[in-house]
Amino acid sequence: MKILILGGFLGSGKTSVLMSLAHYIVDNSTSDSSTKVAIIENEIGETGIDDKFIRNDGYNVENLFSGCACCSLSGELMSAINNIEKNMNPEYLIIEATGVAFPGDIKEKIKDILKKDSKIIVICDSKRWKRLLNAMSNLIEGQLDFADNILINKIDLVEKDVVEAVKESITKFNSTAPLYEVAATNGIDNSIWNNILK
Amino acid sequence: MSHHEHEHHHDHEHCHEHDHHHEHDHHHEHDHHDEEIEIHFHEGAIVASGGREIPEDYDEISKKTSECMKKLALWVEENEGIIGHIKAYLEIVGPGAMLSITDSEGSVCVKNNDSKKVKLSIATIVFAVDAKKLKKKLLEILDDITKKTAD
Numbered sequence: 523m524k525i526l527i528l529g530g531f532l533g534s535g536k537t538s539v540l541m542s543l544a545h546y547i548v549d550n551s552t553s554d555s556s557t558k559v560a561i562i563e564n565e566i567g568e569t570g571i572d573d574k575f576i577r578n579d580g581y582n583v584e585n586l587f588s589g590c591a592c593c594s595l596s597g598e599l600m601s602a603i604n605n606i607e608k609n610m611n612p613e614y615l616i617i618e619a620t621g622v623a624f625p626g627d628i629k630e631k632i633k634d635i636l637k638k639d640s641k642i643i644v645i646c647d648s649k650r651w652k653r654l655l656n657a658m659s660n661l662i663e664g665q666l667d668f669a670d671n672i673l674i675n676k677i678d679l680v681e682k683d684v685v686e687a688v689k690e691s692i693t694k695f696n697s698t699a700p701l702y703e704v705a706a707t708n709g710i711d712n713s714i715w716n717n718i719l720k
Numbered sequence: 721m722s723h724h725e726h727e728h729h730h731d732h733e734h735c736h737e738h739d740h741h742h743e744h745d746h747h748h749e750h751d752h753h754d755e756e757i758e759i760h761f762h763e764g765a766i767v768a769s770g771g772r773e774i775p776e777d778y779d780e781i782s783k784k785t786s787e788c789m790k791k792l793a794l795w796v797e798e799n800e801g802i803i804g805h806i807k808a809y810l811e812i813v814g815p816g817a818m819l820s821i822t823d824s825e826g827s828v829c830v831k832n833n834d835s836k837k838v839k840l841s842i843a844t845i846v847f848a849v850d851a852k853k854l855k856k857k858l859l860e861i862l863d864d865i866t867k868k869t870a871d
Contacts, residue, residue: 532765532804532845567769567843568758571809574841578811590762621804621845622763657802657847661763 523607524719525615525638527628529665530645531654532621535675537572538706539645540618544581546715553613557582560612562602564591566620582610590620592627599628600635622661626668643718644669644699645706649676651688666695671702671718678705757858759851765804766851768858771841774866778812781838781865785810788861792844795857801849808842840865 526543528536544559551558563573564586577583584602589595599617606615617640619625625642632638644665647654655662666672672692677685689701702714757770774781789806796803814836821828844858 565769565843566762566765566845567760567767569769569771569841569843571807571841571843574809574811588760594762620762622765 523612523615525617525632525640527617527619527625527640527642528645529619529623529625529642530621531647531658531662531665534621534645534647535706536618536645537575539673539675539710540576540616541579542706542710543616543715546712547614551613555611555613557610557612559614559616560584560606560610562586562599562615562617564595564618564620564623566590566622572618590623591617592619592623596631603632603636624664629668641670642668643671643673645673645675646688646692647676648674648685648688649679651691655691663695666692669696669699672696672699674701674703675706677703678708753859756862757855759855764847765845766847766849766854767843767845768854769843771839772862772866773813773837773839775835775837778810778838781840782810784865785840788864792857792861796846796849799849802847804845804847806844808840811839813837813839
């Protein structure tokens with residue numbers, strides 16, 4: 523079971539990216555596993571929104587509510603991962619973190635406790651980037667720290683020079699992760715997923 | 721987690737204790753609606769979430785929800801807050817039926833419930849806004865969405 527962690531600030535487009543990724547995995551899987559992809563949805567509130575949408579599209583979704591998988595719900599996350607591996611053994615497990623989570627902390631806990639590796643994909647909101655960076659620099663920086671891949675989202679809503687400025691800003695925090703420019707609501711090209719998942 | 725445990729964790733303080741303050745209306749209907757929205761805190765974010773089932777046309781509720789979400793976003797910004805994310809999910813609940821049988825010779829009794837409702841779930845994650853005012857605003861939003869459209 524390969525584990526992918528989707529991180530990024532609130533409203534950056536994590537769920538849109540997740541839907542594209544899940545579709546890609548299902549369409550391109552060569553695995554014998556009957557379940558190609560399972561999803562863990564973490565919401566800080568008590569009411570799930572994204573999980574309903576994802577489940578309605580036919581995916582297996584486990585919920586973690588009222589807390590954050592990188593800290594308060596880390597125990598529950600470990601249990602959920604174990605249960606999914608035991609009961610479904612999907613080819614891929616996608617963990618959609620909350621918008622205030624530090625995905626690096628999730629990766630570290632999965633490695634320390636479950637001895638499993640995972641890959642972090644962070645989604646950045648190009649439309650609100652400057653505003654969010656001004657207001658939430660510690661959180662944004664912390665989210666980018668351990669990203670293995672970074673998707674600069676909502677490029678359809680901004681000018682090219684804004685995207686370039688966002689790229690330059692991101693590389694100050696993470697100079698090694700490949701950057702991909704996407705407009706997730708319009709779909710993400712398979713070539714991007716080919717690169718990220720290889 | 722119990723309420724007692726939450727008292728020791730600032731980040732997870734519940735707004736439930738506020739429900740007992742006298743400033744809140746004691747009218748039964750308001751007490752009932754007050755429970756529709758829960759407040760959580762996490763890493764500086766205020767999370768207000770909950771929902772309601774509304775016996776109205778789906779398209780109408782969808783339209784009203786969109787309008788009200790825009791008003792909520794404007795309210796947050798006018799109060800110098802920062803919007804993290806405001807999101808909602810709508811689903812149609814019903815119609816349904818209850819079927820029952822008590823012996824192999826009898827027929828299956830079918831009781832239809834033809835009512836259709838829209839179940840609205842909403843979550844607002846914002847920063848730098850008063851939590852009590854946010855909860856009050858969200859309850860007002862639910863009331864606005866529930867109000868019957870004028871003929």
